[in-house]
Amino acid sequence: MCGDPRRIEAKCGWYGDDMNKSQLERTANRIRKGIVSSIHSARAGHPGGSLSAADILTALYFHEMNIDPANPQAPERDRFVLSKGHAAPALYATLAERGYFDAAELNSLRQIGSILQGHPDMKHIPGVDMSTGSLGQGISAAVGMAISAKLRGKAYRVYALLGDGELQEGQVWEASMLAAHRELDNLTVIVDNNGLQIDGDIRQVCSPYPIDQKFAAFGFHVVRINAHDFGQILDAFGEARAVKGRPTAIIARSVKGKGVSFMENQASWHGVAPNDEQYVQAMEELNRMGDA
Amino acid sequence: MAMGKKIATRESYGNTLVELAKEHDDLVVLDADLAGATKTSIFQKAYPDRFIDCGIAEGNMMGVAAGLATTGLVPFASSFAMFAAGRAFEQVRNSIGYPHLNVKIGATHAGISVGEDGATHQCNEDIALMRTIPGMVVVNPSDDVEARAAVRAAYKHQGPVYLRFGRLAVPVVNDFDGYAFELGKGVTLREGKDVTIVATGLCVCPALEAAVLLSEAGVCAEVINIHTIKPLDTQLIAASAKKTGRVVTVEEHSVIGGLGSAVCGALAEKYPVPVKKLGIQDTYGESGPAEKLLEKYGLDVPSIYSAVRAFVG
Numbered sequence: 001m002c003g004d005p006r007r008i009e010a011k012c013g014w015y016g017d018d019m020n021k022s023q024l025e026r027t028a029n030r031i032r033k034g035i036v037s038s039i040h041s042a043r044a045g046h047p048g049g050s051l052s053a054a055d056i057l058t059a060l061y062f063h064e065m066n067i068d069p070a071n072p073q074a075p076e077r078d079r080f081v082l083s084k085g086h087a088a089p090a091l092y093a094t095l096a097e098r099g100y101f102d103a104a105e106l107n108s109l110r111q112i113g114s115i116l117q118g119h120p121d122m123k124h125i126p127g128v129d130m131s132t133g134s135l136g137q138g139i140s141a142a143v144g145m146a147i148s149a150k151l152r153g154k155a156y157r158v159y160a161l162l163g164d165g166e167l168q169e170g171q172v173w174e175a176s177m178l179a180a181h182r183e184l185d186n187l188t189v190i191v192d193n194n195g196l197q198i199d200g201d202i203r204q205v206c207s208p209y210p211i212d213q214k215f216a217a218f219g220f221h222v223v224r225i226n227a228h229d230f231g232q233i234l235d236a237f238g239e240a241r242a243v244k245g246r247p248t249a250i251i252a253r254s255v256k257g258k259g260v261s262f263m264e265n266q267a268s269w270h271g272v273a274p275n276d277e278q279y280v281q282a283m284e285e286l287n288r289m290g291d292a
Numbered sequence: 293m294a295m296g297k298k299i300a301t302r303e304s305y306g307n308t309l310v311e312l313a314k315e316h317d318d319l320v321v322l323d324a325d326l327a328g329a330t331k332t333s334i335f336q337k338a339y340p341d342r343f344i345d346c347g348i349a350e351g352n353m354m355g356v357a358a359g360l361a362t363t364g365l366v367p368f369a370s371s372f373a374m375f376a377a378g379r380a381f382e383q384v385r386n387s388i389g390y391p392h393l394n395v396k397i398g399a400t401h402a403g404i405s406v407g408e409d410g411a412t413h414q415c416n417e418d419i420a421l422m423r424t425i426p427g428m429v430v431v432n433p434s435d436d437v438e439a440r441a442a443v444r445a446a447y448k449h450q451g452p453v454y455l456r457f458g459r460l461a462v463p464v465v466n467d468f469d470g471y472a473f474e475l476g477k478g479v480t481l482r483e484g485k486d487v488t489i490v491a492t493g494l495c496v497c498p499a500l501e502a503a504v505l506l507s508e509a510g511v512c513a514e515v516i517n518i519h520t521i522k523p524l525d526t527q528l529i530a531a532s533a534k535k536t537g538r539v540v541t542v543e544e545h546s547v548i549g550g551l552g553s554a555v556c557g558a559l560a561e562k563y564p565v566p567v568k569k570l571g572i573q574d575t576y577g578e579s580g581p582a583e584k585l586l587e588k589y590g591l592d593v594p595s596i597y598s599a600v601r602a603f604v605g
Contacts, residue, residue: 075363075364079362081359121390121391122362122391123391123392129362130358130359130362130387130391131386131387131390131391133386134382134383134386134387136351137351137355137383137386137387138355139355140351140352140353140354140355140356140358140359140383140387141355141356141358141359141362141387142359143352143355143356143359144355144356144357144358144359144360144361144362144363144367145359145360145362145363146359147344147356147359147360148359148360148363148364148365149363151320151341151342151365152363170351171349171351171352171355171383174346174347174349174351174352175352175355175356177347177349178346178347178349178352178356181347182344
């Protein structure tokens, strides 16, 4: 199991409590507002794949991972690698919400001199464990972190979030082969399966399906979940922690643009910012959801 | 100069990794199914638990090395230069260079002296690729003594280092009193006044021999060994150019983007003088015995001698 038994106890308490599940939902909603505002401020960015990942990131940073925002370099901390680095606004909004840096920073996204680069930069952003952006590379770094834990008998766990389009990169499968070969049961790979990439439907562009069977064939324990159901997300993480001798792949079926009606399931919202009018509408929708 | 014993710098690499591992328990070694050839097999035998064979997947290996480095380990990622610098260029650039991670890349089988395997495995472009990456240190040692010192210096240096080694056994040239290795510092091996020969890697030895022949012909050549191509010792090179007025560069690498380009770039800014670039002249290599190839591509003693003589006029 995990390194710190007290943590697990605390987590189970939170997990079993409906109130706290709704707390997670409200937190994810605030993170979605951070995503939309920061991309609107930047007038550029990737809202679709950021919004689809918001619940997974919330579950990781507010429930699953053993982390301390006051000590972001703690050697024993769990690690997270955003292999789909273009969802940086989601990671930044999550880190700000979790207290790694001031939420006011979010409005500097993509501006000259900002720590919040278009893709995650570990040198300057507190809480970012690996610089990513070029697809297919983050998972390799996550494998390296997990191997390091095994070599030195450390209890920390490593999480990597991948896009489904990203699975077209051959390096993902190089990394997966090595992860299973080295029996990295401290590694959890999550696929944000929103079904869309820049050029359209992943099935039309170059289908990565069946994703679950591919990871299973590579030697992973595979779990399929709804990426927007906290019960399922937390169960899947719990299952991954219990699996011994192999890594886990969580195939999380998600909605691209989740939470903003006109962005949902639209490939065209992969990499464009909302204009002022769209921004107002998006924030109104998210505010209503937050109050619900 | 002791011309007796010959040793390939890849051998020096494998041996020094074992020595360093005894002293430092944070050192780990990665390879991509070429341990026997890169000589990391020597390390694997001594420290099997600290050796990670990534299989034939160099891009992934560089990313794994980056991940290991984020946790405080010091990984030496090893493959042939063609695959380490060539195939994995973007992983090295984005996963190692951009975050400035403490990864050392041990690239063996550089240049045409790979020999019989031919053009696909003879990388004459790695120095060019690696020196464009901000923060990357690029080292091309000339013999066993220098290669051992370079591996140790790379371990001590904080940040990414590209180490270039050869397959071919080469003579030892640096076993003289007072030899000291410092990253970024060139070594003047012979003083001269008529021309400066700047050489790197396995070209240092034939450049020195050519200088001996040149002196017999009345040409007094200064010979500088540039083991670190980045950061380049521009001060030493410019000072020598000021003295001699002419520079010849010699490298087992393309004349585009390698030592010759680096020296031209530095001199153009510091002290412009005519430069002759000896190396691979914008072409691919081919199969053949290494020595014969070095001869054919103009990197043996007679070729260097003739080129320098013609250049000096």
